Amino acid sequence: MADLSINLAGIKSPNPFWLASAPPTNTGYQVQRAFEAGWGGAVWKTLGDPIINTSSRFAAVHFNGQRVAGFNNIELITDRPLEVNLKEIYETKKRFPNHAVIASLMVEPTQKAWHEIVKRVEAIGVDGLELNFGCPHGMAERGMGAASGQQPDLVLAQTSWVKEVATTPVIVKLTPNITDITVVARHAVKGGADAISMINTINSLAGVDIHSWNTIPHVGGQGAHGGYCGPAVKPIALSMVAECARDLNVGVPISGIGGISTWQDVVEFMLMGATGIQVCTAVMHHGFRIVEEMIDGLNNYLDEKGLASVTELIGKSVSRYSNWGDLDLNYKVVARINEENCINCNKCHIACEDASHQCIDMLTNAEGKAILQVREEDCVGCNLCSIVCPADGAIDMVPLESGLAPMTWNERQKVISTLNGSYSEAEVV
């Protein structure tokens, strides 16, 4: 059995599975039950001036029978006094000394406010701090959360203020509601961040009730934008983790967050540079015990791969994440339909005809059976047919030898520039 323990910027945890700062980490009762279930760490629900929440806070996007494909909330940070939270953090840490307890913090952007909360929280013994510069609703309107996180200079300043007094590792949690997350990440690092975590939730409106015309959720007939998370946001989060992981000017450990629901998701985030991960929506959907399956699955995967430690996964796919301009234009794949697995639903044909390059023919074979066949020379390898195909193993995307030397777009443009620069009409006329 592989070693699942991690060390994220000095924060040690028995496994990479942490609960994200959110409703599941609101109280000591919840966090302790989570640790009993197997979670290795928890980022306590954000501490700050206690807020007042609305009733009717959550909404979900269900898609074609999949419950909670996306999740939306307008809940704010803790509504409990700091001292109450600190007492429960102390008790939790005392009961679970080897688990990671990180305090998420959010206060107004002043040096005095940050110094005060950092000193009070660290005094009761936490393993680290996570600065919440990401919450997109409610707190942002007060100049905190995403409002801070969208201003790189404020991220730098606030991180610096925290680092002036912090004695434990400082993680800066980043908002995805920004054009280039690496800019903010670099400013966090300039401010002294020991690690970064991402992503916080994405600005969202879960829906509009077409019968009542109210927003979903609504508070007495009025709605407001919320924060979107859950499986639907995973690709966005993964891309942002990858962008930060490959940026040499970021260069600090990453705690990956965003739609992680399975052990496979965890592997993906770690391969793309995360040292550990945080989960919220999946727990809100299925409860703390989903971690049991995640631990088992990860253990089995590591054993199958012959890896002794989960840390051996960290960043192994980062070098494979590049810029579009550096991809080989002469790499070619084509679709191949396996007749024995095809159920002749024609989804691939329709998709190719209507949305791609019209290269899947509906034919009749020698036995008079209807078959679908790809004209490989016209196939551009877009993958659409295999994406829409409902039958396992019916369509393979197969690499073909193009016979052409690998050449990227960037190389191509350079070639043209060099060629045109060296050419003179006088030479040939």
Added chain:
Amino acid sequence: MAAYEEFAKEQQAIDELLFKGYSIAGIQEDLDGAKVKFVRGEPAKSNVELVLLTADARKYVTTLVFANQKTVVL
């Protein structure tokens, strides 16, 4: 005409010019595709311009130049 056939036609035109001793001297790309200038010194100096419309042909012609430049550098 299928996309491949359009490409194959343009590829053949490129290959024929190269076979006749022309070399690729310039490529100008615009909204309508790529104008490729072919030049030949022998037996008689001449130049020919080929307009390429398909993406695969535009890729093919630059791949040839790229491979050639790489060979020269090596």
